[in-house]
Amino acid sequence: MKLILIFFGILFSSAVNATELVDDRGVLVKFDQSPKRIISLLPSITEAVCMLGQCDRLVGVDSFSNYPLSVRAFSNLGSGLQPNIERILALKPDLVLIGMSPRAAEHLRSLGLKVFSLEAKKYQDLQFFLEKLAIILDVPVKQAEHLWLNMNEEVGKLASLLPVVEPKIKVYFEVSSVPYAAGPESFIGETLKRLGVENIIPATLGEFPKINPELVVRSNPDIVMLSEKSPSSLTERPGWSGLKAVTQGHVCNFTEQESDVIMRAGPRLAEGAKAIALCLAKYGYSVPVDLANR
Amino acid sequence: MHNHRKITPERYPYLLGMIVFLLCILLFLGVSVGSTGFETLTSLLSDPTSNQIISMVRLPRSIGALLAGGLLGMTGAIAQGLFRNPLADPYLLGSASGASFFVALGLIFFGGSPFAGLFLIRVGLTGAAFMGAVCAVCLTLLLAGGVQNSLRLLLSGVIVAVIFGALSSLVALSSPEVLQAMQAFLLGSTSFVTWSGCLVMAFVLGVSLVVSFSMSRVLDGLTLGETTAESLGLQLKSTRICLIAVISLTTGSAVAQVGLIAFVGLVAPHLIRSLVRVNHARLIFLSALAGAGLLLAADILARLVIAPQELPVGVLTAILGGGYLFWLMYRGRRKGAFE
Amino acid sequence: MMSAPANSFAIQINNAKVSYAERSALNNISLNITKGKWTSIIGPNGAGKSTLLRLCAGLQGDPDCVRLDGTFLSELSHAKRARHIAWLGQNETVQGEMSVYELVMLGRLPHLSWFDKPSEHDHLKVIQALESVHAAAWKERPIDELSGGERQRVFIARALAVDADILLMDEPLSSLDPPHQADCSELIRSLVARGKTVVTVLHEIAFALSADEIIVMQEGRVRFQGMVDQHETQRHVEQVFQNRIEIHSFKNRLIVLPV
Numbered sequence: 001m002k003l004i005l006i007f008f009g010i011l012f013s014s015a016v017n018a019t020e021l022v023d024d025r026g027v028l029v030k031f032d033q034s035p036k037r038i039i040s041l042l043p044s045i046t047e048a049v050c051m052l053g054q055c056d057r058l059v060g061v062d063s064f065s066n067y068p069l070s071v072r073a074f075s076n077l078g079s080g081l082q083p084n085i086e087r088i089l090a091l092k093p094d095l096v097l098i099g100m101s102p103r104a105a106e107h108l109r110s111l112g113l114k115v116f117s118l119e120a121k122k123y124q125d126l127q128f129f130l131e132k133l134a135i136i137l138d139v140p141v142k143q144a145e146h147l148w149l150n151m152n153e154e155v156g157k158l159a160s161l162l163p164v165v166e167p168k169i170k171v172y173f174e175v176s177s178v179p180y181a182a183g184p185e186s187f188i189g190e191t192l193k194r195l196g197v198e199n200i201i202p203a204t205l206g207e208f209p210k211i212n213p214e215l216v217v218r219s220n221p222d223i224v225m226l227s228e229k230s231p232s233s234l235t236e237r238p239g240w241s242g243l244k245a246v247t248q249g250h251v252c253n254f255t256e257q258e259s260d261v262i263m264r265a266g267p268r269l270a271e272g273a274k275a276i277a278l279c280l281a282k283y284g285y286s287v288p289v290d291l292a293n294r
Numbered sequence: 295m296h297n298h299r300k301i302t303p304e305r306y307p308y309l310l311g312m313i314v315f316l317l318c319i320l321l322f323l324g325v326s327v328g329s330t331g332f333e334t335l336t337s338l339l340s341d342p343t344s345n346q347i348i349s350m351v352r353l354p355r356s357i358g359a360l361l362a363g364g365l366l367g368m369t370g371a372i373a374q375g376l377f378r379n380p381l382a383d384p385y386l387l388g389s390a391s392g393a394s395f396f397v398a399l400g401l402i403f404f405g406g407s408p409f410a411g412l413f414l415i416r417v418g419l420t421g422a423a424f425m426g427a428v429c430a431v432c433l434t435l436l437l438a439g440g441v442q443n444s445l446r447l448l449l450s451g452v453i454v455a456v457i458f459g460a461l462s463s464l465v466a467l468s469s470p471e472v473l474q475a476m477q478a479f480l481l482g483s484t485s486f487v488t489w490s491g492c493l494v495m496a497f498v499l500g501v502s503l504v505v506s507f508s509m510s511r512v513l514d515g516l517t518l519g520e521t522t523a524e525s526l527g528l529q530l531k532s533t534r535i536c537l538i539a540v541i542s543l544t545t546g547s548a549v550a551q552v553g554l555i556a557f558v559g560l561v562a563p564h565l566i567r568s569l570v571r572v573n574h575a576r577l578i579f580l581s582a583l584a585g586a587g588l589l590l591a592a593d594i595l596a597r598l599v600i601a602p603q604e605l606p607v608g609v610l611t612a613i614l615g616g617g618y619l620f621w622l623m624y625r626g627r628r629k630g631a632f633e
Numbered sequence: 634m635m636s637a638p639a640n641s642f643a644i645q646i647n648n649a650k651v652s653y654a655e656r657s658a659l660n661n662i663s664l665n666i667t668k669g670k671w672t673s674i675i676g677p678n679g680a681g682k683s684t685l686l687r688l689c690a691g692l693q694g695d696p697d698c699v700r701l702d703g704t705f706l707s708e709l710s711h712a713k714r715a716r717h718i719a720w721l722g723q724n725e726t727v728q729g730e731m732s733v734y735e736l737v738m739l740g741r742l743p744h745l746s747w748f749d750k751p752s753e754h755d756h757l758k759v760i761q762a763l764e765s766v767h768a769a770a771w772k773e774r775p776i777d778e779l780s781g782g783e784r785q786r787v788f789i790a791r792a793l794a795v796d797a798d799i800l801l802m803d804e805p806l807s808s809l810d811p812p813h814q815a816d817c818s819e820l821i822r823s824l825v826a827r828g829k830t831v832v833t834v835l836h837e838i839a840f841a842l843s844a845d846e847i848i849v850m851q852e853g854r855v856r857f858q859g860m861v862d863q864h865e866t867q868r869h870v871e872q873v874f875q876n877r878i879e880i881h882s883f884k885n886r887l888i889v890l891p892v
Contacts, residue, residue, distance in 0.1 A: 076602070081478055084602070085485060086330045089347050101475070103419055107486050111350050180470050210467050378728055508747050515742055517728045518791075525690055525722075526795070527715025527743040571730055571775065 021135060023117045024100060027109075034138035035095035035114070039088055041080045042099040042119060044266025046071055048130055049097075051147060051267045054137045060091045066260065067268070080104060085111070095136070120265045121207070123190050126151070130267065147267060154270035158277040159195050161291050162284075168198040169284040172221040172245075175263070181211045187265045191273045195280060197223075213237055220244055223283050224251045225276065227259040252279035301570040309570055313583045317360065320590045324356030327594050329602035350489075358487030358551055359593040359607075360586040361495035363558055365548040367585015368499070369541050370559030371566075371578045372506055375513035376537050377444055384559035387447070387538065388454030389545040392430020393423040394554065395458040397479050398465040401472045419479075420491065420550040427546030430454050431538065441534035444520075481606030482553035484593050491551045498547045502540045503582065509533050510575035555608050557615025558585050558592075564622060588614065642702075643668040643799050643830040644689050649698035651684050658684040659694070660853040668702075671821055671831045673841040673861075676850035676873055682834040683723055685850065686801050689832065690720045701799070715743035719795035723803040723834075725788045727776055733787050734772040737762055740794030762793035765820055781808040789817065799830045806837055818843050838870070838878065842887040849873050861887070 019031040037059045040046040046065035049058060055068065061075045062083065078084035080101045088096065089111065098105050099119040109115045116136065120129040127148045134144035171192055173182040182188035184199045186207040192199050200219035201209065216224075217239040224234070224245040234251065235241045245251060254262060254275060262272035281289040301309050326335050330347060337344040369384035377386070385391075400422035435441065437450035466476040512533040515523040524530060548555075562585035566577060592610040599605055644666040651659040658681045666672050666689070674682045687693040691714055696706035701717055709717070719740070727736060740762065741755045751759075763769040766786040776784060785808045792800060806814045818840050821831050825845070835841040842861055849857040849869045857869040867880040867887070879890045 078603075081475055082483065082485065082604070084329050084604075085351050086328045086334070086347050087602070089351065090330045090334075090343055092343055100471075103475075103486055106418065107488070110488055111346075176470065178467075178470075206468075208470055511742060511745065511747075515739055517731070518736075518739060519722070519726060521687070521692055521722050522720065522725060524692055525715065525718070525720035526739065527711045529711055571732070573731070573735065 019135060021116070021132060023115075024119060025105065025117045027115075027117070029114060029116050031095075031114075031136060035093075035136065037091065037093045037095070039077065039091060039093040039096045040065060040098075041077065041083055041096065041101075041104070043067070043260070044120065044129075044264045045097045045099070045118070045133070047264070047266045047268055048133050049137065052130070052134060052137055052139050052143060054139065057137070059093060060088065083108070088113070097133075120187075122185075122187055122265070123152075123269075126265065126267075126269065151267065151270045155191070155194050155273045158270075158273055158291075161289075162196060162277060162280060163289065164196060165285065168196060169223060169280065170200050170219065170221040171197045171223050171225060171280075172200045172216050172219070173225045173227075175208055175227055178210055179213060180208050181205075183207050183209055187269070188262060188272075191262075191269070191276060195273065195277055197280065197284070214239070216240070217243065222250060223279065225279060226251065226253045227263060248283075250283035252283070254279075303571065306570065306572070306576065310580075310583075313580070313587070317583065317587050317590070320587055320594065321356055321360065323594050324359065324590055325352045327597050327601075328352050329597070329604075354489050354492055355484040355487045355593070356590060358492050358495065359484045359590040361492055361499055362484070362487075362548040362552045362555070363562075363589025364582040364586040365495060365499055365502070365544040366555065366559040366589070367562030368502065368506065368578050368582035369544045369548075370561075370585065371563040371574070371581035372513075372537055373541060373559070374563050375510075375516065375574050375577070376534065377448060378516060379448075380564070381560070383556075384541060384545045384548075385455070385554075387434045387451040387541060388430040388458060389427035389542055390549060390554050391455040391458035391462065392426040392428075392433070393546065393549040394426070394462040394476070394480060395465070396422040396426025396429070398462045398472065398476055401475050402465060402468065423479075423550035423553075424546040426458075427549055428542050430458055431542035435538065441531055441538065447538075478606070479553045480608070482555040482608030482611070483604075483606055484552050485604070487551050495547050495551060498543055499582070502544050503579065505536060505540055506578050507575050509537055510573065510578060513574040552589075553608065555589065555611050557611045557619075558588050561615040561618055562588060565618065568622065641668055642666060644832075645700040645703075646688065647698050647700070649688055649694055651681075651688060651694040658853055659688065662688075662853075662855055664848065664855055664858055666830065666832055667846060668830050669825065669828050670845040671825045671833070671843075672846040672848060673844035674832065674834045674848045674850060675838060675841045675870060676856075679852075680850040681853040682850055683803050684853075685848075686720075686803050686832065686834055690718055690801050692720070712743060715797075716795070717797055718799045718801060719792045719797040721788060721792040721800075721802040721805055724807070725785075727784075730775040730777045732773050732775055733763070733768060733779070734759065736776055736787055737772075737790045737794050740791040743795060743797075758796050759790075759794050762790040763787075765793060765823075766790045767816065782810055782813060785809055786813065789820075793824075798828075799832070800824065801832050803834045804836060805833060806835065806840060814840065838874075838889045839887070842870075842880065842889065 020028055022028050036057055038049065038057045039060045040049060040058060041062040043065040046058065046061045047067050049055065050068050055070060058071060059074065060077050061071050062077050062079055063075055064079060065071050065075050077087055080099045081104060083104050088108065094114060096108055096113050096115045098115060098117050100117055105115050105117050118129055118132055120126045130144035130148050131141055134141045173188055173192065175182050181201050183201045183205050184193060184203045189199055200216065200221045201211065205211065220243055222245060234246050240246055258275040261268045262275055277291060281291050325348060326332050328334060334344045334347050338348050366384050373382040373384055373386055374380055397419055400419050434447065434450045434454045437453060438446040441447065466473045512528045515526050515528045520530065562581040563577060565584050566580045572580065589611065592614055593607050596605045596607040596610050642665040647663050649659055649662045650657065662685065674685060676682055684693060688699060691699065691706045699706045701709065706714065737759045738751060741751060741758060744755065745751065760769065763772055766789050768786050768790055776787065779787065789805055792802065806817055809817060824831055841847065844861055847859060847861050847866050847870065848855060851873050856873055857866065859866040871878055871880060877892050879892055881888055881890060
């Protein structure tokens with residue numbers, strides 16, 4: 001349903017002069033001209049805007065946006081959930097781009113700001129994500145398409161570089177130490193699928209389920225992947241010291257930079273996929289694979 | 295407490311004047327403090343953006359803090375009088391947990407399809423919180439089988455609070471984003487208060503004050519015990535129903551605007567009682583003022599302490615309120631009496 | 634005051650039953666309290682004396698079994714009933730630190746409607762009540778600074794301030810020392826002399842015998858009701874206490890001696 005909405009949104013907008021676009025929360029936003037002072041409250045949006053070459057239109061970004069390096073100079077607007085309203089107003093933006101955070105968007109809109117919500121949760125969403133941004137930024141949609149195709153291609157290339165094995169390598173990806181895991185429906189899960197591995201989390205559990213650590217012990221994955229936020233004392237977890245991934249040391253603890261690109265459903269998804277692929281190449285096969293030379 | 299140190303009832307107008315004066319100072323501070331600094335206030339007339347920041351951000355949230363604090367303080371006094379329990383707070387009938395649960399549900403639906411979101415935009419998370427508070431209190435009344443028995447009401451309130459709390463956690467844990475948003479809500483913040491929110495709170499505050507003033511005599515009579523109060527012709531049942539309705543409305547509207555803020559409702563009446571000996575009518579009014587000042591002071595500190603970042607105001611009310619209660623206890627122990 | 638025929642009975646009870654859980658506290662009580670007299674209810678522990686008093690006050694039991702001056706309690710509004718009957722419970726307590734004056738002023742609540750401020754008349758009644766228990770000197774003192782006996786006198790004053798025709802008091806002499814017990818007895822006498830009806834539950838048999846009428850209760854039933862100066866009454870009192878006491882006349886007064 002959402003896809004149809006977005007599709008028509010884009011179709012409609014390209015047919016009229018003043019651009020009108022429906023954001024991801026169903027609100028119709030009108031652009032008389034392309035915005036010049038943009039605030040981004042989501043790291044993936046910041047990255048996308050810059051990748052579409054419009055970095056200089058950004059006047060402020062949220063505290064979590066850290067790429068490209070130039071945005072760090074003005075990344076002081078709080079989080080998407082709790083944005084620093086005063087600073088945002090003081091910057092006099094003509095557009096605020098925000099993720100799906102419920103209250104903040106409404107509040108900013110009630111203060112008279114133009115707010116556009118968008119966030120990509122899956123690979124397919126990314127295409128529309130980039131295309132919408134292109135329309136808003138008055139950048140040829142082709143550019144966005146190009147970006148998207150490139151990303152896809154890179155991920156495909158990575159997948160082809162990895163040897164195909166049967167049975168598939170079993171992977172457990174932990175997003176945070178609660179533990180929240182990445183299910184197959186999440187974008188991390190999609191990346192794993194594309195790279196030809198099996199996710200020990202069943203699809204029925206949802207995108208980022210809070211799992212029972214027993215599930216990991218039972219499934220005994222070949223590789224355990226941890227985002228930077230998880231602590232590295234895995235052997236302390238009950239039953240985990242027996243996991244073959246732990247005893248063989250097949251644990252990838254991603255650095256902060258790597259976690260950033262893996263976790264963000266944004267234009268650097270391919271970099272994230274590469275980090276995962278490198279991990280797979282190191283531990284997934286009987287002999288480590290050298291991706292660079294294939 | 296040794297009464298010769300307290301303000302005597304004749305000097306009540308002076309006390310009132312001082313409190314109002316303090317509130318005005320706090321309001322001024324509230325408008326001066328923010329992440330864009332004091333210059334925003336000085337350039338109020340010259341710079342339209344400063345004007346916007348002051349009038350659309352700092353002023354509504356400061357006034358909102360006063361109103362929400364007033365609602366909580368007043369409700370604390372009512373709850374303590376109605377249940378004759380100095381540890382009663384405005385959330386004792388489960389309203390806080392009900393609000394959290396409905397907010398958690400709202401967050402789930404918000405994150406989903408845009409169409410569900412559209413409906414909820416009208417109602418908003420504020421509406422959800424309000425409905426949740428009222429629902430929880432109704433459930434408490436149902437469980438207690440009416441307002442006859444104070445103890446049963448209190449126990450039912452605890453049960454409802456625990457159940458809704460567990461349900462909120464269940465919902466919140468379903469997704470890490472909802473969990474984050476819930477935590478933000480639970481710790482409280484005045485940054486989402488709008489002028490319309492202030493209007494709603496002011497209206498509820500006004501109506502509640504009038505209703506509770508008219509019932510304050512019953513609360514005075516209740517200090518003699520339920521039987522004696524009844525013998526004096528006081529209608530306990532209808533008073534309880536009215537005041538419980540007031541409690542649910544006031545906490546519902548306060549929680550809807552600023553989230554869950556602890557200690558303000560508990561501490562405000564104690565603060566007033568330690569300063570002056572008053573009947574319930576005045577206690578309710580003064581507690582409202584004290585609560586207003588407490589919350590605004592905590593909000594100002596929340597904006598100041600790690601400026602330009604903000605601490606959640608609930609953390610500061612806990613520190614201030616908890617600290618004050620600890621000091622009261624310490625003072626009481628030294629004097630050989632416990633209050 | 635109420636219905637047409639002037640009644641010589643202040644309170645009439647007909648077939649009243651009160652039970653707690655499975656135990657019945659009052660069994661089929663029917664009695665009449667004479668107007669303008671001091672009636673004392675006596676009996677051993679657990680006889681149901683306090684319950685009976687609460688029944689009279691309309692605080693417990695079926696209000697259809699009790700009539701005040703001929704009108705059923707169920708037909709009286711709360712406010713009317715409160716103005717007609719003043720109640721003093723056993724072991725009264727008060728929360729908070731209000732002053733003596735403020736506490737006694739609470740006795741005027743049945744006469745004050747919602748937003749009224751107390752009138753001159755209310756203040757007068759409060760002062761009078763305080764003076765009759767000799768507590769006027771401490772009217773500004775906070776209640777929590779008083780001793781048990783002083784507090785009890787203030788509670789009595791609170792009940793007096795209601796200025797009701799009927800005064801029901803459960804153990805009013807508790808915590809009072811002998812001079813003040815005697816004062817209280819005199820106070821009740823003077824109230825009765827002014828036409829008020831007083832019903833007391835008293836542990837102190839000697840003081841109970843200063844009343845006009847005695848109601849003897851045992852195990853939730855009325856054993857006997859009669860004038861205090863009749864021999865039959867005195868015998869019944871001795872019997873209900875298992876003949877462990879003897880009632881004698883001495884210097885024109887009745888005294889109680891343990892056996």
